[in-house]
Amino acid sequence: MKMINIPDGGSFLLWTLVVQLVLCGSGVYAADGTKSCKLRDESESERKVLNRLETLAHKNFTAEYTIGSESYTYVFQLCGDAGGVSGAGVIQYNKKTPSIPTVVGMYNATQAIGGSDWVMLIYNNGDRYDGHCSKEPRKATIMISCNKKVDVGEMKVVLEERQKSQDCFYLFELDSSALCEVVESHISAGSIILIICFCLLAAYLIGGFLYQRLIVGAKGMEQFPNYAFWLEAGNMMADGCDCVCRSRNREDAPAYRGVATESLEEEPEERDDHLLPM
Numbered sequence: 001m002k003m004i005n006i007p008d009g010g011s012f013l014l015w016t017l018v019v020q021l022v023l024c025g026s027g028v029y030a031a032d033g034t035k036s037c038k039l040r041d042e043s044e045s046e047r048k049v050l051n052r053l054e055t056l057a058h059k060n061f062t063a064e065y066t067i068g069s070e071s072y073t074y075v076f077q078l079c080g081d082a083g084g085v086s087g088a089g090v091i092q093y094n095k096k097t098p099s100i101p102t103v104v105g106m107y108n109a110t111q112a113i114g115g116s117d118w119v120m121l122i123y124n125n126g127d128r129y130d131g132h133c134s135k136e137p138r139k140a141t142i143m144i145s146c147n148k149k150v151d152v153g154e155m156k157v158v159l160e161e162r163q164k165s166q167d168c169f170y171l172f173e174l175d176s177s178a179l180c181e182v183v184e185s186h187i188s189a190g191s192i193i194l195i196i197c198f199c200l201l202a203a204y205l206i207g208g209f210l211y212q213r214l215i216v217g218a219k220g221m222e223q224f225p226n227y228a229f230w231l232e233a234g235n236m237m238a239d240g241c242d243c244v245c246r247s248r249n250r251e252d253a254p255a256y257r258g259v260a261t262e263s264l265e266e267e268p269e270e271r272d273d274h275l276l277p278m
Contacts, residue, residue: 013022022113033057037089038108040124053078053121054143055178056152063172065157071095076142076155076172078121079107089123090136090140103127105140117146117179133168140170147175157203 034050034057058080065072073093075083082091089107094100105123126138133243147153153175162168210224212218221227 027090032079034079036107036108037112040109042113044261046112048078049111049112049119052179053119056144056176059152060251061152061155061174063155063157065160067160074104074155074170075101076140076170077107078172089224090126090142090172093168102138104138115217117181119144119179129162129168132162134165136166136168138170139168140172142172142174144174144176144179146177146180147181148177150175152176152178162265 030213033275036057037050039046039050057076060082062075063074063076065074072095075093076090077083079089082088083093083101085091085101085103087106087108088101088103089110092102092104094102104126106125107123109124111124113122121142121144123140123142124137126140126154128135128137142155143158153156156173158173159169160168160170190222204225209223212223212225224230
């Protein structure tokens, strides 16, 4: 038996261990999902809203925005490091200085508000404005809405509100089918019975038609299965309808009965001339 010698076995085992640790770490990280987001004020209701976005967790979404001579690129990640920036949920790249990202919002200061088919996600504690909005921290608001036509749509920049003295924000839009409620269709017992009856009737008509045409060799209306029976049944139903629904009297009054049309011949007039004495 030949033995295979692996050179530098210690390095091989070390790299194997590193790869396993990375894979395990990635699995744990992905399994955290929306739990990686830290709510600004932890509450059960907001946590339930976040859980509705579980399928979107740790995915990067980008959007381009141009205003005047300024052009920006925004990167958003749900409960993960957007663009690889630690702790950042939304970052902004200025085309003039693309190597220096601006943190718009942090996912460790999250707010989540939800409706039946929408979720408003708010990331707070971003980098402070330089000269706008009283130099308060930036804030990102992401409006995620239900759209059954797309799994995950493209992120859009709606506006950057920075003309106020405070409460400025960035507003983004994103469509996803993850927020659409699954409507379960329930068929009633009556509907099931109707479907079964329709299927049986269709099988009867089609099968009977083929039998009459191909086996018996019937033509025209005779191809209809049990044509004589249904014709007689139709006549009987018509007679019953006529008897029940018609308002005229079925028997004529005796005074209006017709007189027999037998030809009445006048009896010959009897003459008594032969009885007279001659």
